[in-house]
Amino acid sequence: GGGTGFIGTALTQLLKARGHEVMLVSRKPGPDRITWDELDTSGLPHCDAAVNLAGENILNPLRRWNESFQKEVLNSRLETTQILARAINKAPQPPQAWVLVTGV
16 A cells, blocks of 8 residues: 555565565556555455555645644544455455555
């Protein structure tokens, strides 16, 4: 999750350069991607590790730091973590590692 963000893009490039296959979990479908909804309903594809870097950008210069935005930031991290945790918990063969980074 969060593979198209600042850190996720660099991590994806590094992993691919080292010969790893990378599947992104994203809001938008596409090649080598599954959506958060698909992950929640269909489960986690077989993988060795799961990395979640997803979350609303807290440094968004177009957003004011107010109560509403703070809730969006928190929920964007909690919801993706909960979806991924459920998927890992239900996986017939869970990944050997789970990495979670929730802030800049």
